Amino acid sequence: MPQPTATLFYVSDIAKSSDFYSGLFGLKPSVASPFYAMYKFDSGFEFAIYDRHKLQPPAGPMCASAELGFTVANRAALDALYQQWLARGIGIIMEPTKMYFGGIHFMAVDPDGHRLRVATPD
Secondary structure, rough: OOOOOEEEEEOOOOHHHHHHHHHHEEEOOEEEEEOEEEEEEEOOOEEEEHHHHHHHOOOOOOOOOOOEEEEEEHHHHHHHHHHHHHHHHEEEEEEEEEEEOOOEEEEEOOOOOOOOEEOOOO
């Protein structure tokens, strides 16, 4: 079974979302068009955004029901990133919280409401 190597989010405004993720990742897309942008990471992971109005075949009704997860080394790194995202005006929907299943987590949202979870290791 092949292992997943990419995640793709459908977005309503590709320019707005591309600006958001370029700033979030500190990275320009490796592929960019008026309806698609892809970011390649040193780990081999790829993250892409796609204009939901250009999907073929068209998708059903859309809702933001996915998370993009980030692991940071420790609580100090989590707190620093949390403060950076607050300063950038990224919408925070959960402040740093100890989770029952392990680690400290905070959660933000992108312009389409996709969740961005940042966590420390267990």
